[in-house]
Structures are given as structure tokens and as C-alpha cells.
Amino acid sequence: MSGHEISNMGEAAALLEVRGLTVDARSRAQGRDIRIVDGVDLTIRAGERLAVVGESGSGKSITARAIMQLDPALRLGGSIRLQGQELIGASARRLRAIRSSVVSMVFQDPMTALNPLMKIGDQVAEPLRLAGVGRREARRRAQEMLDRLGVPRAAERMDAYPHEFSGGMRQRVVLATAVISGPRLLIADEPTTALDVRIQDQVLDLVMMLSQQEGMAVLLITHDLGVVAGFADRVTVMYGGRIAEQAPRDALFASPRHPYTRGLLASVPRLDGGSHDQLLPVIPGSPAPPARRPAGCAFHPRCPLAMDRCRTEEPRLRVVAPGVEAACHLAGPTITTDASGGEVLARSRPEEDVIA
Amino acid sequence: MNGDRVSLRAEDITKSFRRGGSTTPVLQGVTVEVGAGEVVSLVGESGSGKSTLLRCIVGLQRPDSGRILYRDAEQATRAGQAVFHREVQIVFQDPYSSLSPRMTVQDIVSEGVIVHRLESSRRRRLERTVEALEQVGLSAADLPRYPSSFSGGQRQRIAIARALAVRPRILICDEPVSALDVSVQAQVLNVIQSASRNLGLGVLFISHNLAVVRHLSDRVAILRDGRIVEEGVCDEVYASPSHPYTKALLAAVPVPDPAAERRRREARGESDPRFAPLDEGEER
Amino acid sequence: MMPKSPQATLAAPVRDAGEPVLALDTGVVVMPSPERRRRWRGLLRRLPVLDVVALCLVVILLLLIVAGPWLERYPPNAIDLTHALLPPGPDHWLGTDDYGRDIYSRLVAGARVTLLAALIVVVLGNGLGVLIACLAAISAPRVDQTIMRICDIFMAFPAMVLALGIAAALGPSELSLVIAMTVSLWPGAARLARGLLRETMLSDHVAAAKVMGVGVLRRMFRHVLPSVMDQIYVRAALEVAGAIVIFAGLAFLGVGAQPPSPDWGAMVSEGREFITSAWWIAAAPGAMITLTAIAFGLAGDAIAFVLNPAVRDR
Numbered sequence: 018m019s020g021h022e023i024s025n026m027g028e029a030a031a032l033l034e035v036r037g038l039t040v041d042a043r044s045r046a047q048g049r050d051i052r053i054v055d056g057v058d059l060t061i062r063a064g065e066r067l068a069v070v071g072e073s074g075s076g077k078s079i080t081a082r083a084i085m086q087l088d089p090a091l092r093l094g095g096s097i098r099l100q101g102q103e104l105i106g107a108s109a110r111r112l113r114a115i116r117s118s119v120v121s122m123v124f125q126d127p128m129t130a131l132n133p134l135m136k137i138g139d140q141v142a143e144p145l146r147l148a149g150v151g152r153r154e155a156r157r158r159a160q161e162m163l164d165r166l167g168v169p170r171a172a173e174r175m176d177a178y179p180h181e182f183s184g185g186m187r188q189r190v191v192l193a194t195a196v197i198s199g200p201r202l203l204i205a206d207e208p209t210t211a212l213d214v215r216i217q218d219q220v221l222d223l224v225m226m227l228s229q230q231e232g233m234a235v236l237l238i239t240h241d242l243g244v245v246a247g248f249a250d251r252v253t254v255m256y257g258g259r260i261a262e263q264a265p266r267d268a269l270f271a272s273p274r275h276p277y278t279r280g281l282l283a284s285v286p287r288l289d290g291g292s293h294d295q296l297l298p299v300i301p302g303s304p305a306p307p308a309r310r311p312a313g314c315a316f317h318p319r320c321p322l323a324m325d326r327c328r329t330e331e332p333r334l335r336v337v338a339p340g341v342e343a344a345c346h347l348a349g350p351t352i353t354t355d356a357s358g359g360e361v362l363a364r365s366r367p368e369e370d371v372i373a
Numbered sequence: 374m375n376g377d378r379v380s381l382r383a384e385d386i387t388k389s390f391r392r393g394g395s396t397t398p399v400l401q402g403v404t405v406e407v408g409a410g411e412v413v414s415l416v417g418e419s420g421s422g423k424s425t426l427l428r429c430i431v432g433l434q435r436p437d438s439g440r441i442l443y444r445d446a447e448q449a450t451r452a453g454q455a456v457f458h459r460e461v462q463i464v465f466q467d468p469y470s471s472l473s474p475r476m477t478v479q480d481i482v483s484e485g486v487i488v489h490r491l492e493s494s495r496r497r498r499l500e501r502t503v504e505a506l507e508q509v510g511l512s513a514a515d516l517p518r519y520p521s522s523f524s525g526g527q528r529q530r531i532a533i534a535r536a537l538a539v540r541p542r543i544l545i546c547d548e549p550v551s552a553l554d555v556s557v558q559a560q561v562l563n564v565i566q567s568a569s570r571n572l573g574l575g576v577l578f579i580s581h582n583l584a585v586v587r588h589l590s591d592r593v594a595i596l597r598d599g600r601i602v603e604e605g606v607c608d609e610v611y612a613s614p615s616h617p618y619t620k621a622l623l624a625a626v627p628v629p630d631p632a633a634e635r636r637r638r639e640a641r642g643e644s645d646p647r648f649a650p651l652d653e654g655e656e657r
Numbered sequence: 658m659m660p661k662s663p664q665a666t667l668a669a670p671v672r673d674a675g676e677p678v679l680a681l682d683t684g685v686v687v688m689p690s691p692e693r694r695r696r697w698r699g700l701l702r703r704l705p706v707l708d709v710v711a712l713c714l715v716v717i718l719l720l721l722i723v724a725g726p727w728l729e730r731y732p733p734n735a736i737d738l739t740h741a742l743l744p745p746g747p748d749h750w751l752g753t754d755d756y757g758r759d760i761y762s763r764l765v766a767g768a769r770v771t772l773l774a775a776l777i778v779v780v781l782g783n784g785l786g787v788l789i790a791c792l793a794a795i796s797a798p799r800v801d802q803t804i805m806r807i808c809d810i811f812m813a814f815p816a817m818v819l820a821l822g823i824a825a826a827l828g829p830s831e832l833s834l835v836i837a838m839t840v841s842l843w844p845g846a847a848r849l850a851r852g853l854l855r856e857t858m859l860s861d862h863v864a865a866a867k868v869m870g871v872g873v874l875r876r877m878f879r880h881v882l883p884s885v886m887d888q889i890y891v892r893a894a895l896e897v898a899g900a901i902v903i904f905a906g907l908a909f910l911g912v913g914a915q916p917p918s919p920d921w922g923a924m925v926s927e928g929r930e931f932i933t934s935a936w937w938i939a940a941a942p943g944a945m946i947t948l949t950a951i952a953f954g955l956a957g958d959a960i961a962f963v964l965n966p967a968v969r970d971r
Binding site for chain 3: 431432433454455458459461462463465466467470471472473474475476477480484485488489519520521522532535539
């Protein structure tokens with residue numbers, strides 16, 4: 018049995034189980050399919066908050082959108098099970114039934130997420146109306162939700178239009194629309210990136226509050242490690258369409274196993290950062306677009322610890338510590354065979370001096 | 374006029390926008406100064422007026438009142454302007470629109486040298502262009518290529534090379550890393566920091582990212598609703614902010630450390646996060 | 658990261674397959690030839706097939722203009738009544754008309770008349786329009802508005818009507834037609850270009866140039882205009898088709914190219930009375946007009962693509 022399966026035994030059935038997810042898109046310029054997401058395994062349990070961290074080309078947004086089955090033009094492979102039901106290949110009817118009531122999504126730009134011609138009260142109430150709730154009742158619950166999310170004078174603002182609201186307020190309206198049907202899982206794709214820092218703080222707090230009060234699981238996609246540290250229970254780091262590392266929050270920050278994670282943590286300027294006489298540690302190069310991913314480990318061209326093996330052999334995601342998985346040839350502990358065929362414990366910790 | 378002290382000073386800048394019948398004040402008596410070799414950051418959220426201030430400083434917009442002084446010379450005069458255009462350079466926020474798409478890297482980076490007639494021979498112009506590219510970590514091989522074949526971080530570095538080619542004294546950076554991937558931001562920040570240290574450039578760094586500002590700056594000014602609410606030595610302001618707005622900003626910045634995050638949230642107080650006091654301007 | 662000495666790098670220019678070559682004395686940097694050829698070939702492969710076919714057709718048509726005299730089999734105006742109204746055959750690939758003139762040769766010669774005139778008119782019209790648009794874009798708002806109003810006035814006249822009017826005033830000749838068509842084309846180009854120019858002028862790279870101290874004219878012609886030309890090329894290509902049809906139409910009406918000029922439109926007109934008996938007289942030039950119109954129409958996108966140096970780089 019793989020380590021992955023060992024760690025899963027004895028736990029309650031997961032809310033969301035993604036296994037071997039692959040996403041391909043047809044590129045006209047290249048004349049072939051391009052693999053954007055290359056074998057992703059994710060598990061989210063009820064009420065859990067998972068942060069997915071990655072940059073451009075990592076496939077994090079596409080993964081989230083695949084869960085919602087938003088892009089019919091993309092070819093999906095593998096399995097996505099929500100509450101035990103397979104989503105890939107599910108009928109449009111089934112998808113409609115689960116969207117909003119079981120799983121819901123919030124996007125980055127609050128300016129374009131709302132219909133500019135529809136009153137916000139109607140927009141928030143819409144998911145309920147689609148589910149058959151009567152007008153009066155839907156409106157009442159919409160107002161209640163807006164109030165709960167801190168929209169001042171909710172009763173009056175119900176009839177206002179999106180352009181009358183600031184960015185932070187709009188995001189609250191978007192949030193209200195997304196959670197009003199009581200979904201078990203909320204997917205939030207960079208929901209605060211476009212917002213000022215104080216508003217970001219508030220919106221994240223609101224999501225946290227909803228998560229705790231409703232037992233709603235959250236899949237938060239972000240590039241901001243500070244947000245991750247404050248919000249997430251578990252963290253998945255994606256790079257080049259694959260998972261680089263997955264760990265509980267504290268473990269990830271205390272001892273990151275993957276060189277990419279360590280590079281990120283080292284190179285991000287921090288508020289409590291040290292002296293600013295020194296240059297920042299840097300990960301050289303930049304993330305490759307999906308069409309130009311290197312062979313072997315996706316990160317090897319930028320990795321200071323790259324070995325020959327990394328150029329040719331793609332590292333599998335393995336358990337390297339309780340609850341911690343990493344896809345790196347150097348991360349351990351693991352049992353391998355040495356040249357003589359005997360079993361050897363590989364190194365248990367990656368190098369300390371990672372980034373120059 | 375004492376021309377020895379190299380500094381850029383925006384003094385008492387005021388600007389309002391008129392639309393229809395109403396007048397919206399955007400900047401109200403803002404004063405900012407950058408001297409050679411120091412990094413001064415201007416921190417502002419959206420709506421603070423920082424973009425307008427930037428445009429006023431570089432001459433893309435004219436303020437209603439106030440003056441822009443460079444080397445103590447007011448920028449209204451032609452002669453003053455020529456020096457200004459050469460010695461004060463700017464790096465914009467969006468790397469995808471700040472480089473002319475139809476010009477080669479060579480054309481882009483050498484344009485300043487050509488326009489200001491800084492080198493007499495083509496050979497020396499080329500050498501200077503290559504020098505600028507190398508200062509930002511690119512190379513002569515990039516000269517005939519077009520911006521579209523470069524990544525965001527590389528494009529920002531090209532933009533910086535364009536600025537460095539004319540050997541400026543002051544570099545203004547408008548959110549230069551906000552549009553870049555996280556793993557690339559450090560590269561560009563290092564380039565800016567090196568340029569300041571090694572070339573003695575004064576840098577005016579405009580940003581909303583408090584962590585980046587802290588890392589880079591000697592002095593900082595906090596801009597809010599068109600006014601400077603606090604300014605001073607960066608480390609001091611961050612360690613003990615006096616204005617409530619500054620305190621609120623600092624308290625809202627997430628830190629990539631779970632324990633620190635817990636402390637930050639506790640310190641932020643018991644107040645219901647939904648109703649944390651914001652101002653009229655935001656709670657529309 | 659200290660500034661490196663330029664000498665160290667330039668002394669030994671790297672010369673891999675794809676590396677650029679620095680020519681120090683002239684300050685020019687070029688990609689070596691094999692690299693350039695490879696890029697051009699890769700370029701064509703990235704276009705949809707239809708566009709490439711259209712592009713080839715356009716090239717052939719342009720060749721007709723240039724190599725015309727060598728491609729004609731008979732003098733286009735040579736009358737030979739003994740061989741009149743012959744159907745297409747080995748001696749006369751597209752038959753002969755009622756004067757015994759070889760249709761194929763007249764078609765080829767006609768390219769130098771109709772197509773050339775259309776190309777000239779489109780280039781002049783769009784060129785003039787773009788220049789005027791540049792002027793408007795850098796002028797004060799009042800001047801800008803005035804220029805645009807003048808554009809609107811001109812655009813109110815349909816091309817045909819304007820052409821007829823000017824031809825009537827200047828006397829029917831090919832020159833007056835060219836002038837008339839140019840006058841009718843420039844406002845449309847100017848309107849489009851001015852909008853695009855104004856929009857581009859707001860972008861960051863133009864602001865960067867302004868801050869650098871680049872003057873207004875250089876900004877316009879090096880930074881703003883090149884970004885706008887793509888759309889102008891596409892529009893111009895489409896207009897070639899339109900111009901040919903209008904020239905043909907005017908010749909059909911008897912204005913413009915006078916007999917015995919092998920203008921394609923005039924040929925269609927002359928072939929009218931023989932539609933049932935000697936259909937090839939009208940059909941051949943008619944097909945030519947259609948084919949040219951389609952070729953240029955489809956090739957517009959491809960032309961813009963090929964002329965964009967930034968695209969060649971990928």
C-alpha cells in the first residue's frame with residue numbers, strides 16, 4: 018500500500034476527493050493538446066480549510082474550475098468525487114443540482130463578478146429562487162445574509178446596484194450569493210488579491226467565520242503565504258501543474274520539504290523581516306508556461322539542488338512525514354534501494370542552505 | 374541655485390478632478406522628497422491619490438497648485454525639464470504595457486540615450502545599452518528580441534534597464550512588482566535595491582505592499598485620501614506608528630508565520646471583524 | 658550585481674545557432690540568417706491554411722502586375738476579326754472577344770490597370786487618412802474635433818457618387834478616378850486610425866516615452882503608430898477588394914477606364930451583350946474580380962500577422 022493510502026485509513030469519508038486529475042486544453046497555436054494539470058490528488062474533509070498556493074502556470078485555478086466543471090472545452094481525466102459522487106462526466110442536471118447547494122465558487126475580481134444591471138438583493142436571492150424558494154422568503158434570507166456579512170443598512174441596500182458599492186462591499190455581496198444556499202464547500206480563487214489590505218483582512222475573517230459557524234469547508238487559492246498562515250488548516254503547494262508539497266499548516270511553515278516551498282518562504286519580504294541591507298534570496302528564472310514544461314521535475318531548471326535524476330525522472334508525491342507529502346527526489350524519509358540492492362534510508366531532511 | 378544637492382521634491386501638491394458639477398479632491402497639499410542614495414517609499418491604498426501624485430511628479434499631469442523641484446530648480450522651465458527627463462526615470466506597474474510592443478529591446482533600452490544624445494558613436498551607444506542590460510541580469514543576446522518573448526519579470530527588468538541606460542539620479546518605481554509572480558518579485562526588488570546601492574540612485578518607491586516597503590526603504594510616507602498622514606524613518610514608523618491609519622494598516626498585513634498570525638489576530642482586538650471601523654469613503 | 662564592463666562581453670560575441678550577431682561599428686544587431694529563415698517558415702505554419710492560400714494568391718496577383726508584359730501571349734489590344742468570339746482553347750486560353758483580342762492577355766494586362774489602380778488608391782487613401790489622423794491625435798481638442806467633422810462630411814457621400822462627381826468635374830480619366838477614390842477612402846481610415854491612436858496614446862509605454870523626454874513626433878511615429886498599423890493593414894486589404902469592385906463598376910458605367918483599356922470592369926461591360934453566346938468574355942474578368950476580392954479580403958489578417966515583427970519572435 019502506498020503511504021498515501023496508509024494515512025487515509027480510519028478517517029471519515031472525505032467531502033471532496035480528487036484523484037489523478039489531469040486537465041488538457043487544445044492549443045491552436047501549437048496544434049496539440051497541452052497538459053495544464055498533470056496528476057493532482059486532493060482531499061478536503063468536512064469543515065476543513067485547504068489553501069492551494071501557486072503561481073502562474075501552476076494550474077491551481079484550473080484545478081478549482083475543474084471541480085466546478087466550469088470549462089467544457091477542457092478535457093478532464095482522473096476522478097473528482099464530491100460527497101462520494103463522481104463529477105467528471107456527470108450530467109448537466111446533476112451539476113446544476115450541486116452547484117451553489119453543495120459547492121460554490123468565488124472569484125478574484127468583485128467588479129466583474131456581479132451583474133451590473135441587477136439589484137444586489139436579487140442577485141443574492143437568485144440561488145434560492147432557482148432552488149424553488151418563494152420570493153418573499155428568498156429576499157428575507159438574502160437580507161439576513163448581507164447583514165451577517167456586515168453590509169451596513171442591508172435592508173435599504175438590497176435594492177442598490179453593484180456600481181454603488183466599493184470593492185470590499187462587492188466581494189461581500191459575491192460571498193453572500195455564494196454561501197446563501199449553504200454549500201458544504203466554498204472554492205475561493207484569489208478572493209482578496211484585488212482588495213486593499215484592510216479589506217482583505219475583513220473579507221478573509223468573514224470567510225473564516227462562515228467556515229467555522231456553518232462547518233463549511235473552504236478551498237482557498239492564493240499566492241500570499243501570509244494569508245495562508247492565518248487562514249488554512251492544510252496547505253497544498255502546486256508548481257508546473259503538479260503538487261509539490263502538501264502538509265498541515267504548521268508543518269509547512271516550520272519545515273518545508275520541497276525546495277520550491279523553501280525558496281518561496283525565503284524570498285518573500287515579510288513585515289517582521291530582518292535587516293534590509295541584504296538582498297533577498299531568490300529563486301532564479303520564472304515559472305514555465307504549460308506548453309513549455311521541462312521533462313522530469315517541473316521545478317528542476319530553477320532548483321539549486323537539482324541532480325541528474327531530476328532532469329529525467331518526475332518525482333512522485335510521497336509521504337515524507339506524518340501528514341506531509343512532497344514530490345522531490347531529495348525529500349525523505351523514504352526507503353530506496355542502493356546499488357547493491359539493499360534497502361537504505363535516504364536522507365531525512367533536505368539541505369539547509371537551499372537558496373543563495 | 375545650488376545644483377549640487379541631488380533631490381527630487383514634490384512640494385505642496387494639490388489636485389482635484391472636476392466631473393460634471395462636482396469636484397473631487399485627489400491630492401491635498403502633499404509634500405514628498407527623495408535624495409540621492411536613499412529609498413523613500415510612498416504607501417497608499419487604492420484611492421489614496423498615489424497614481425495622481427506620480428503623474429504630477431513626472432509631468433504627465435499638472436497639479437492645481439504646488440511645485441515640483443529637481444535639484445532645487447523648478448520644473449516649469451524648458452532647461453530644467455531637459456535635465457529632469459534625463460535624470461529622473463520611472464518604472465511602471467504593468468510590465469505588459471510599459472514596453473512598446475513593436476520595438477526591439479535594443480530600440481527600447483537605447484532610446485533614452487539617443488534622444489538625449491548621450492553618446493556620439495553608434496558603437497558607444499550599443500555598449501551602453503548592453504551595459505544597462507547586464508546591470509539588470511539580461512544580456513546582449515536579448516537585444517534583437519521583442520518584449521512579447523519575455524516573461525513579466527524579465528520585462529520589468531528591461532524597463533529598469535531602459536531607465537538605467539541614461540544614468541539617472543532618481544528612479545521612481547510605481548508598484549513595480551505587484552503584477553509579477555511571487556517567486557519573481559524578489560529578483561526585480563533585488564535589481565532595484567542593487568541599483569540604489571551600487572549606483573547611488575535615489576528611489577521613490579510607490580506601493581501598497583507594506584512588507585516590500587519595509588524591506589526596501591530608508592524612509593516611508595503614508596498617503597491616505599490625498600494627504601500624508603505619517604512619515605519618517607521606515608524602521609521607526611513600523612516599530613511605533615503614531616497615526617491610527619498607519620496602525621490599522623500594519624495590523625492588517627498577514628505574515629507568513631502561523632504563530633505570528635495568531636498573535637496578530639489577537640492583537641487586532643476582539644472587535645467584530647465585520648464592523649471594524651472603516652471610513653465613509655470605503656463603506657459606500 | 659555590479660555593473661560589468663561592456664568590453665568583456667562584446668569582445669567575444671556568442672555565436673550559437675540562434676544567437677544574434679553584434680556588428681560593433683554600425684551598432685546593428687541582427688539574427689543570423691539560418692535563424693531568420695527558420696522563423697519565417699515557422700510563421701507560415703502558424704497561420705490557418707485558408708489565410709496562407711489567400712496570401713499566395715495575393716503574391717501571384719502582385720506578380721501579374723510586375724511580370725505582366727512577359728506573361729501576355731498576345732498584344733492585349735491587337736484586333737483580329739478573323740478570330741473573333743472564339744471559345745477557350747489551346748491557342749487562346751480564355752477565348753477571344755468580339756474584336757478577336759485574346760482575353761487571357763487582356764486579363765493579365767488588366768491587372769496593371771485595375772488592380773494597380775486599386776492598390777494605389779488604397780495605399781494613398783489609407784496613407785492620407787492615417788497621416789491626417791496622426792495630426793488630429795496630437796492636436797488640441799478643438800482642432801481634432803474639426804478634422805473629425807470634416808471626415809464625417811466626406812463620409813456622408815457614397816464612394817460611387819463622390820467618384821462620379823469628381824470624375825465629372827475633372828473629366829473622365831484614370832487620374833481623376835484615382836483622385837476621386839482616394840478622396841472617398843481617407844475619411845474612413847482617418848476615423849478608425851484616430852480612435853486607435855488616441856487609445857494607444859494613453860498606454861504606459863507612450864507615457865514612459867514622454868517621461869523619458871521623447872518628443873511628440875517621435876512618440877507618434879515610433880511608439881503609437883506601429884501598434885495601430887495592424888488594424889489599418891486589415892482594413893486596407895479589405896478595401897482593395899472594394900476598390901476593385903468600384904473601379905469595375907465605374908468602368909461598367911462608362912466612367913473611368915475608356916476602351917480599349919483592358920480594365921476588368923470594362924471587359925465585363927463589353928462582354929454583356931455576349932453573355933449567352935460567348936459567355937467567356939464577361940465570365941473571365943468577372944471571375945478575376947471575384948477571385949482578387951476574396952484573396953485580398955482573406956489575406957488581410959495574414960498580412961497584418963506577417964508584418965508584425967513582434968510575432969515573428971516566438
